[in-house]
Amino acid sequence: YSTLPGHMGTGVQLDPASEVFVKESIQRYGFNEYASALIPVRRRLPELRANLSCNHAARETLPQTSIVIVFHNEAWSALLRTVHSVLDHSPADLIDEVVLVDDCSYLPHLKAQLEEYLRPFPKVRIIRASMRLGLIQARIFGAKNTSAPLLTFLDAHCECTAGWLEPLLEQVARNSTTIAVPLIDRIDDRDLHVIVNVSSHLFGAFEWDLNFGWWYREMYPRRAAVQQLPSTPFETPAMAGGLFTIDRTFFERLGWYDEQFGVYGMENAELSIKSWMCGGRIVAVPCSHVAHIRKSTHPYISQEQRNVTLVNSVRLAEVWMDEYKRIVFDVNGIPVYSEELFGSVRNRQAVRERARCKSFQYYLQRAYPEMPSPTVTGQFRGAVHNAALGNGTCLTVSRWSKGPTMEPCASNNSQSQFWTHNFYQELNSYRRCIDAISSLSEPLLITLCHRMRGNQAWSYNVSSLQLRSVAHQTCLSIHGAAVSASNRTRTVILEPCQEHKLTQQWYVSLFQYEFWKKT
Numbered sequence: 240y241s242t243l244p245g246h247m248g249t250g251v252q253l254d255p256a257s258e259v260f261v262k263e264s265i266q267r268y269g270f271n272e273y274a275s276a277l278i279p280v281r282r283r284l285p286e287l288r289a290n291l292s293c294n295h296a297a298r299e300t301l302p303q304t305s306i307v308i309v310f311h312n313e314a315w316s317a318l319l320r321t322v323h324s325v326l327d328h329s330p331a332d333l334i335d336e337v338v339l340v341d342d343c344s345y346l347p348h349l350k351a352q353l354e355e356y357l358r359p360f361p362k363v364r365i366i367r368a369s370m371r372l373g374l375i376q377a378r379i380f381g382a383k384n385t386s387a388p389l390l391t392f393l394d395a396h397c398e399c400t401a402g403w404l405e406p407l408l409e410q411v412a413r414n415s416t417t418i419a420v421p422l423i424d425r426i427d428d429r430d431l432h433v434i435v436n437v438s439s440h441l442f443g444a445f446e447w448d449l450n451f452g453w454w455y456r457e458m459y460p461r462r463a464a465v466q467q468l469p470s471t472p473f474e475t476p477a478m479a480g481g482l483f484t485i486d487r488t489f490f491e492r493l494g495w496y497d498e499q500f501g502v503y504g505m506e507n508a509e510l511s512i513k514s515w516m517c518g519g520r521i522v523a524v525p526c527s528h529v530a531h532i533r534k535s536t537h538p539y540i541s542q543e544q545r546n547v548t549l550v551n552s553v554r555l556a557e558v559w560m561d562e563y564k565r566i567v568f569d570v571n572g573i574p575v576y577s578e579e580l581f582g583s584v585r586n587r588q589a590v591r592e593r594a595r596c597k598s599f600q601y602y603l604q605r606a607y608p609e610m611p612s613p614t615v616t617g618q619f620r621g622a623v624h625n626a627a628l629g630n631g632t633c634l635t636v637s638r639w640s641k642g643p644t645m646e647p648c649a650s651n652n653s654q655s656q657f658w659t660h661n662f663y664q665e666l667n668s669y670r671r672c673i674d675a676i677s678s679l680s681e682p683l684l685i686t687l688c689h690r691m692r693g694n695q696a697w698s699y700n701v702s703s704l705q706l707r708s709v710a711h712q713t714c715l716s717i718h719g720a721a722v723s724a725s726n727r728t729r730t731v732i733l734e735p736c737q738e739h740k741l742t743q744q745w746y747v748s749l750f751q752y753e754f755w756k757k758t
Contacts, residue, residue, distance in 0.1 A: 326362070403529055516596040
């Protein structure tokens, strides 16, 4: 055993000559499948519940669960390791069935070869979507094709450890409106070693872009003090979204996921927010550990052309976030909700009304009081004008330039001339941001907003009216000293800041989030 690659969660040591195969497998699968294929599909992992007293309710009192695993062009080794870890480390009487949902894969090994391999395992069933659904809708498809009272979702590239299932079922059996999530230990995407002893110190949350992340509990006294014992489940405002157990009836009452969410992304934020608002809660369970490969790229979104996470996050905000939706709109650089762009949400609003859910303010106060303030100095939204050119010319996402320009203001509230200066300090127009790639020598660019601030962070001085690059401490201006009304199209540039220079003065519409003061 000890000589097998990956034994007890160790990494795979590869010869440098294999690097070409490693790169090829990462490009195809989003992780080092070349190394994964060298690891047995039933590898042993170390005990990840060190020093915990994990005594559970009698097994005969626990309800059964259906386990739903969605895959799309998944690596053979990773998928089988997921399935075997479920079967090897779960009491058979607690599993009604394991449903593998094939989201229209086209790789040959996921067809007859997979069916033949799984034939000896009667509890494992494959259902296949006739068309590409995307991860979110494929999960709903899988859930509706099961019958157990509880649903447990797993990603197709994880490894369940000994005793992982019972603690999750116990939490939901005690309270049907509880969503139980395991502690997630990371499997390195390069050498497949398991990174342990970190997840117990974290809780899941998000900022105003609604993208999930991990926060250290020790940084927040409220989070660090609530556990009676290291084995005690603790509340968390959000979950990563791929691994959890939920009561079927509760999930249905919450409207499953938004049926118009595309492909992948924001489904975890939606379920997290509405579970708390609609009488439930989310708990992380230290006695349940599942190791998970966090892929460097994702097959669900790599081929998708439209910006599905923009659509999904804006739909979520419109339905569930009340007046706080304005913050999400600003983060995404949009003025208002548009059915033409984002679709109707009337069905989703009806779900919320039927479930008699509380306000988003309740969510912030009860589940997530650590949510950072959305306020930044000099935040604004709307058209942006330059003092040297006047109000007839607007800052524009140009069709003919890679960078921003000043062009005549359109009369139709053009998307290319609406801007927000938001929580991330971006100059953002429909998720297109002005990027100061360098200080002065390189031109400004319009690029996809990355939310990491850096070259996309700007400050607005309400006294001098200057827009300053936070990274370079240079100011936004327009090219050309001679400015005439007959030629109002100008290239926007960076230059050394001069407080009274007319071309560095920008007229904007400042605002404040009045509702935040009441939170």
